[in-house]
Amino acid sequence: MAVNPPVRLLAIDIDGTLLSSQFQISPANRAALRRAHEAGVEVVLVTGRRHTFALPIAREAGIPLCLISSNGAVTRSLDGESFHRDLLPVATARRLCEHMSDFRGSMVITFDRETKGALIMESLDGFHSSIAGWMQKNAEFIDYVAPIEQCLTCDPIQAMFCGGVGPMRQLQERLAVGDVVRDITVLRTEYPHRDLSIVDVLNHTCSKGTAVQRWAEHRGLEREQVVAIGDNFNDVEMLQYAGVGFIMGNACDELKQNGWRLTASNDESGVAAAIVQVLSEI
Numbered sequence: 001m002a003v004n005p006p007v008r009l010l011a012i013d014i015d016g017t018l019l020s021s022q023f024q025i026s027p028a029n030r031a032a033l034r035r036a037h038e039a040g041v042e043v044v045l046v047t048g049r050r051h052t053f054a055l056p057i058a059r060e061a062g063i064p065l066c067l068i069s070s071n072g073a074v075t076r077s078l079d080g081e082s083f084h085r086d087l088l089p090v091a092t093a094r095r096l097c098e099h100m101s102d103f104r105g106s107m108v109i110t111f112d113r114e115t116k117g118a119l120i121m122e123s124l125d126g127f128h129s130s131i132a133g134w135m136q137k138n139a140e141f142i143d144y145v146a147p148i149e150q151c152l153t154c155d156p157i158q159a160m161f162c163g164g165v166g167p168m169r170q171l172q173e174r175l176a177v178g179d180v181v182r183d184i185t186v187l188r189t190e191y192p193h194r195d196l197s198i199v200d201v202l203n204h205t206c207s208k209g210t211a212v213q214r215w216a217e218h219r220g221l222e223r224e225q226v227v228a229i230g231d232n233f234n235d236v237e238m239l240q241y242a243g244v245g246f247i248m249g250n251a252c253d254e255l256k257q258n259g260w261r262l263t264a265s266n267d268e269s270g271v272a273a274a275i276v277q278v279l280s281e282i
Helices: 014-018 027-038 051-060 090-099 101-106 129-137 165-175 179-183 208-218 233-241 270-280
Strands: 009-012 042-046 066-069 074-077 082-085 107-110 119-121 142-144 158-163 184-191 196-203 226-230 244-247
Touching: 009 014, 009 208, 009 270, 014 042, 014 051, 014 270, 027 042, 027 270, 042 051, 042 208, 051 066, 066 208, 074 208, 082 208, 090 101, 090 158, 090 179, 101 107, 101 158, 101 165, 158 165, 165 184, 165 196, 179 184, 184 233, 208 226, 208 233, 226 233, 226 270, 233 244, 244 270
Parallel strands: 009 042, 009 226, 042 066, 119 142, 226 244
Antiparallel strands: 066 074, 074 082, 107 119, 107 158, 158 196, 184 196
16 A cells, blocks of 8 residues: 655665665665555665666666666656756856866766767776776767867766866866856765765756756655655755755765764665665654
């Protein structure tokens, strides 16, 4: 029997949240997702991954769900039906390339296509060794264009920069100055134990939070009926929007100070623990 309010929607991050450090969905997490679905609670996965790269994980979850990808820029069903896209205007992307010219060696521009050229970079030389696995898995979609702005013949999804935590913090300082800052959203994802930071630049209206809100309103839900689970800085807007937010045990101490409920780590099936708690309160 379908549950009544308050909880009707679970918005769950993928990396560092649903997935373990070995990039697996634990049996406990999978069972909890199924239990939520059977209880009438809708699940939406909300990730910084682009849609095609997130799709195998979403299908592995084993229940019907919607996928919000690229930090809120694309909302699409598992069958490819598009609900909403919030793309980065090509004029803004060009200004960004000019403003961040000193960092173009660590820049990737993402397009909403499932062919070679979905990911554009100038070369591999400036990229952090920690994303070697990502490079390998996405090799068929990567193309090389120099200068990179020549690829901007249509609106991209986003620009992404990645590197060590220190250099990426310097990059964020650069992003924070200049006229382009008014037209963009800057989201960071940090993995200090890997000395890896990913900085995503999207349209100024785009975030996980705005995408989850849009989907909830489409479903006729109030924010009090939404639960969000995340672990990193790019999850903040989603956690702030939700009526109940859970922060993972593997999140940094800074994020644990924001008043969200604390669940177990991603290697301890923290998503399952949060779902059990939520369902017990219905």
